[in-house]
């Protein structure tokens with residue numbers, strides 16, 4: 001017996017998405033990193049990506065990489081390390097993305113203590129305005145700093161796009177990154193082994209043949225897991241069906257669509273608004289706003305209307321559904337990226353890993 005509500009995670013889909021996208025990447029000289037942060041670093045998901053051909057796993061949180069400590073593969077921390085977690089970073093990640101000199105110093109001190117070599121990718125901001133040095137000279141200084149510190153290895157340079165500022169990867173900005181990389185290489189007489197251009201948002205550029213040749217790494221999360229890229233558009237050769245939310249029906253009753261004498265605010269302090277569709281068959285499901293923002297879910301049955309919810313209840317209009325719904329039955333939903341993230345994070349949503 002499964003427990004509900006449950007997020008069903010189809011590992012077979014994640015593996016085949018990974019296999020197809022790796023093929024595309026390798027044809028263009030890109031070795032992608034498989035990003036597990038959407039699934040809170042689930043080792044099952046990391047293993048599915050590895051089975052699909054991924055050779056480096058990345059995550060934004062060190063706690064998530066720690067869950068994967070028994071998986072023998074190279075690991076990358078995406079979010080800039082906090083100085084307070086430097087020891088865990090050196091222990092559980094082989095590579096991290098960095099933009100601060102003091103953090104590099106802290107990582108170096110620990111790496112020396114732990115007798116390890118920690119790899120560094122320095123981050124340059126191409127205009128999305130999240131992490132990275134905004135000025136070329138700062139990126140230069142960062143590279144110099146890494147070279148001067150024991151226990152650290154300067155592996156590459158990277159940039160992040162389409163996360164905060166909605167700046168999409170283009171041939172132009174990817175070439176800008178390469179030019180900065182090559183200036184640094186010339187000046188310091190080094191060669192970066194990795195130029196890490198973008199996330200899943202860079203796949204359309206790659207598929208169009210417009211990703212410059214020296215970009216040899218993309219960091220892929222949403223595309224491998226959900227088959228989506230820039231603007232959440234579906235990516236060819238991938239499935240968008242790996243993640244499903246399944247919830248149990250706990251009441252079905254015929255009721256009016258407008259409350260009787262609605263004068264007060266709802267449980268979240270908002271003035272509720274109602275569409276009068278007359279008397280309707282309504283189903284209550286055992287999930288609520290504590291678990292999921294209900295604007296992030298879409299019923300697989302297109303004839304079901306999500307009409308609202310409270311902390312612990314989801315209310316559906318099932319009058320037009322051609323299926324026969326019963327109390328104790330299960331209703332299935334697709335999820336947005338944010339919806340999956342919430343379900344993964346909620347302890348009340350059970351996770352069901354499927355391997356077909």
Ligand SMILES: *Cc1c(COP(=O)(O)O)cnc(C)c1O
Nearest residue numbers: 035078160199200219220221222
């Ligand atoms: C989350 C993240 C990624 C992966 O993004 P997707 O859109 O899931 O492919 C890549 N790089 C960094 C720095 C990230 O934080």
